Amino acid sequence: MKAMRILSAAALLSGFAAWSPVSGQTAPAAPSVEAPPEEGVSTLLEYDADKANRMTVPVNIDGSGPYRFVVDTGAERTVIATDLADRLNLNPGRTSTVHSMTEVSRIATVVIPELEVAGRMVRDINAPALDRGHLGAEGMLGVDSLQRQRISFDFGRQEMTITPSKKREERWPKDAIIVTARSVFGHLVLIDASVDGQKVWVIVDTGSQVTVANEALRRKLARRNKLGPTHPVEMVSVTGGRATVDRTTVSLIRIGGVDIVNMPIAFADVHPFKKLKLTKRPAILLGMDALQLFDRVSVDFANRRMKILPYPRSELPEPTQMARAPVPTPVG
Numbered sequence: 461m462k463a464m465r466i467l468s469a470a471a472l473l474s475g476f477a478a479w480s481p482v483s484g485q486t487a488p489a490a491p492s493v494e495a496p497p498e499e500g501v502s503t504l505l506e507y508d509a510d511k512a513n514r515m516t517v518p519v520n521i522d523g524s525g526p527y528r529f530v531v532d533t534g535a536e537r538t539v540i541a542t543d544l545a546d547r548l549n550l551n552p553g554r555t556s557t558v559h560s561m562t563e564v565s566r567i568a569t570v571v572i573p574e575l576e577v578a579g580r581m582v583r584d585i586n587a588p589a590l591d592r593g594h595l596g597a598e599g600m601l602g603v604d605s606l607q608r609q610r611i612s613f614d615f616g617r618q619e620m621t622i623t624p625s626k627k628r629e630e631r632w633p634k635d636a637i638i639v640t641a642r643s644v645f646g647h648l649v650l651i652d653a654s655v656d657g658q659k660v661w662v663i664v665d666t667g668s669q670v671t672v673a674n675e676a677l678r679r680k681l682a683r684r685n686k687l688g689p690t691h692p693v694e695m696v697s698v699t700g701g702r703a704t705v706d707r708t709t710v711s712l713i714r715i716g717g718v719d720i721v722n723m724p725i726a727f728a729d730v731h732p733f734k735k736l737k738l739t740k741r742p743a744i745l746l747g748m749d750a751l752q753l754f755d756r757v758s759v760d761f762a763n764r765r766m767k768i769l770p771y772p773r774s775e776l777p778e779p780t781q782m783a784r785a786p787v788p789t790p791v792g
Contacts, residue, residue, distance in 0.1 A: 515613065515620060515666055515748070516597060520576040521548060527598040529577075531620070532667025533611065533759050534732070534745065535602035536646050538575065538585050541592040544599065545570045553586040564731060575605060578622040600667060603646055603761060612758040612767075613666075613751070625762030632756070636769045639716035643764055644736050650746075650766060653715045655725075656686040661743040662715060663736065664759055664766060668747035671713075671725045672705075677742035678727040681710075693726065703728065713750065718768050720750055 518526030527544060540550075553569035572585040582605045592598070610629065612621040623629070641664075642649045650662040655673070658680045681687040690706035705728035713720040725744065733739050751757050758767040 517577060517601070517620065519599070519601070520574075522573045524548065525576075529599040529601045530597045530667050531611065532600050532602055532665070533648065533761075534663060534665025534667050535600060536604065537602045538572070538582075538587045538600065538605045539595065539602070540570060540572065540587045540589055540599040541595050541597065542589045543592055545587075545589045556586065556588055558588050577601065577605060580609075580622070608762050610758060610760040610762075611666075612756065614756050615752050616755055616771075625760050629758070629760075629767075632758075632767060632769060636756075636767055637717045639766045639768065641764045641766060643761070644738075646761075647736060648759060648761055648764065648766065649736075650715060653713070653744075655713050655742070655744065656681060656684075656710050657712075658684065658686070658742055661738060661741060663732070663738075663743065663745050664751075665745045665747055666751065666759070668745055669749055671723060671744055671747045671750050672730060673725045673727050673744045674733045674739060674742065675727060675729045676738075676740055677744065678706075680742050686710075690727070703730075713744075715746075716768065718754070718770055720753060723750060 515531040516528040517531055519529045520526055521540075521544075529538075537556075550570040550572060553571045555566050556569050558565050558567040567588045567590065569586045570589050572587050573583065575582045575585055585604065587599070608625050610621075610623045610625045610627075612623070612629075614620070639650050639652055642651060644663075648664045650664065653660050653662045655677060658677065660673075660677055678687065688708045688710070690708040692704050693707045694702060694704050705726040707724060707726045709722055709724050711722060713723050729739050730745075732745060733743060736743075753771075754768050755771045756767075756769040760766070
């Protein structure tokens with residue numbers, strides 16, 4: 461059986477899962493966010509892609525850095541690598557319950573006094589400290605460090621823009637598609653979506669390299685004879701736990717007015733689904749393997765919406781897996 465390593469808020473390449481740290485029964489104090497020096501300013505960053513093609517950006521911690529952190533819209537909490545926390549001599553925080561892909565663990569946290577990203581300061585973060593070997597990065601930015609911001613990814617130019625949500629967004633091409641969402645425990649959940657004709661809820665997770673579906677979707681597809689062949693894949697979570705999931709390929713994922721064809725996904729009732737109370741309703745965690753098939757993607761938590769720009773048809777790749785706007789059905 462092939463072993464796959466799960467990193468960050470979800471997975472490393474071919475990990476087929478997602479992971480989101482969440483607070484335990486005793487919730488830490490919410491981090492305080494310092495207003496940017498100039499209200500409404502947009503900050504353009506040239507992001508780097510790590511070995512799993514997750515988005516990483518430079519951050520400063522308590523005046524030192526920069527350090528490369530994964531940008532993870534699927535994680536509620538910011539996480540730091542244990543060796544970096546030791547090197548910075550960060551004070552210990554509360555022990556927290558962390559829901560990984562494979563298990564629920566009690567993890568020690570450290571207090572990050574100040575974290576700066578794109579000119580914005582977040583203070584007093586109780587961050588779970590995880591082994592770099594499992595995390596696969598120096599840290600991970602959760603939504604606690606990106607409050608009230610709009611994050612836009614331009615995959616063609618490899619640029620990321622962080623803008624206050626209250627600032628009017630720059631004009632996008634007219635063929636861009638806006639998908640409204642709900643907020644569930646701070647996560648952006650898209651409800652105008654389907655997988656091979658079955659309606660699903662979609663959690664946007666930029667920290668995940670892969671897309672994962674719950675068992676409720678698997679059962680629905682099987683009943684409609686829409687489930688293709690599956691094969692087992694073993695995963696190792698950020699906490700070192702192991703789990704086996706089934707991988708398959710679905711013919712069509714539709715989000716708003718955009719189609720993704722021939723998309724690999726894995727089926728597992730992983731802990732993020734349980735945390736979001738989405739074990740009975742068909743749902744998927746949409747990872748970077750799907751998002752990077754678009755030209756541009758904008759995630760706006762405050763306004764609860766996602767904007768998607770497909771690649772022009774003239775630029776679509778030849779391989780079978782691609783994202784596209786649906787072809788209009790001829791009339792008459």
